Amino acid sequence: MSEATETVRYPAVVLVTGAAGGMGAGHARALAARGVHVCAADVADTGPVVAEIRAAGGSASGHALDVTDPAAWARVVEEIHAARGELGGLVNNAGISRRLDFLDTPDDVWELVLRINLFGPFYGMKAVAGLMRDSGGGSIVNISSISGQIGYFSPAYSSSKWGLTGLSKSAAGNFAKWGIRVNSVHPGLVDTPLLDGADAFVESAVASIPAGRTARPEEVTDVVLHLLSDRSTYMTGSEVTVDGGLVSNGLYHRITADSGGASSGR
Numbered sequence: 010m011s012e013a014t015e016t017v018r019y020p021a022v023v024l025v026t027g028a029a030g031g032m033g034a035g036h037a038r039a040l041a042a043r044g045v046h047v048c049a050a051d052v053a054d055t056g057p058v059v060a061e062i063r064a065a066g067g068s069a070s071g072h073a074l075d076v077t078d079p080a081a082w083a084r085v086v087e088e089i090h091a092a093r094g095e096l097g098g099l100v101n102n103a104g105i106s107r108r109l110d111f112l113d114t115p116d117d118v119w120e121l122v123l124r125i126n127l128f129g130p131f132y133g134m135k136a137v138a139g140l141m142r143d144s145g146g147g148s149i150v151n152i153s154s155i156s157g158q159i160g161y162f163s164p165a166y167s168s169s170k171w172g173l174t175g176l177s178k179s180a181a182g183n184f185a186k187w188g189i190r191v192n193s194v195h196p197g198l199v200d201t202p203l204l205d206g207a208d209a210f211v212e213s214a215v216a217s218i219p220a221g222r223t224a225r226p227e228e229v230t231d232v233v234l235h236l237l238s239d240r241s242t243y244m245t246g247s248e249v250t251v252d253g254g255l256v257s258n259g260l261y262h263r264i265t266a267d268s269g270g271a272s273s274g275r
């Protein structure tokens with residue numbers, strides 16, 4: 010029997026925001042390892058990630074980008090057009106979290122979180138759509154969160170991620186005619202610097218996660234890769250939850266743990 014050989018295809022050029030660190034850097038490294046030219050964009054310095062990718066034999070360029078600035082988006086897309094001539098993927102990964110109760114959320118924090126987590130992907134999709142259309146289509150992956158699927162105590166973060174869930178579906182409908190797919194990814198708790206300083210929160214949350222642990226960043230990267238690849242050509246407007254079962258089963262997982270075991274048989 011002959012061995013099955015499967016080739017997964019990716020776009021030639023993919024733009025990743027928030028690529029200087031955390032999961033964005035992981036997505037960038039993984040894409041480059043698969044032969045993709047990665048446009049690594051961030052407000053922070055992308056130099057180290059780009060150098061690391063090049064040292065490993067990959068192809069990458071660094072782009073200074075504050076996702077809240079539409080003019081900066083236009084400049085970055087022009088840089089990509091001039092240097093590569095095409096763009097087949099965008100990962101709207103840049104995001105911030107401010108874990109604050111409703112009444113403790115100052116107006117400026119509310120505005121900042123929405124500007125980065127929701128306005129950013131809106132400006133980004135607007136900026137790349139023309140080049141992606143002219144490149145023959147593509148795939149946009151918006152990194153939302155389970156906070157964009159359930160009630161979450163921190164209103165700015167939750168609203169920004171719920172907004173991104175809806176924005177993704179709206180864009181999926183708008184861009185389908187150009188062969189551009191748009192999906193949202195909803196990680197639960199992932200072990201990155203975003204969780205720094207939240208040890209008690211994380212420890213308590215893990216008790217509700219059926220998988221019994223936080224996610225490794227690579228487990229989210231695998232889903233991003235899938236959505237960018239030709240293995241997901243019929244997926245658009247989808248929400249992909251990557252949370253170790255927290256949203257679907259967290260409540261009963263916690264209840265059964267607190268009551269000292271699984272079902273009593275009734």
Ligand SMILES: NC(=O)c1ccc[n+]([C@@H]2O[C@H](COP(=O)([O-])OP(=O)(O)OC[C@H]3O[C@@H](n4cnc5c(N)ncnc54)[C@H](O)[C@@H]3O)[C@@H](O)[C@H]2O)c1
Nearest residue numbers: 027030031032052053075076103104154196198199201203
């Ligand atoms: N870590 C988690 O548990 C978790 C869970 C669910 C969703 N997410 C989401 O995943 C994404 C990545 O999170 P992470 O954990 O890797 O975070 P991180 O803090 O490690 O990295 C975020 C990156 O975004 C960049 N960034 C921040 N503001 C920016 C701006 N205005 N313009 C451009 N870049 C900017 C930062 O410089 C940083 O490199 C975020 O959208 C986050 O909301 C994270």
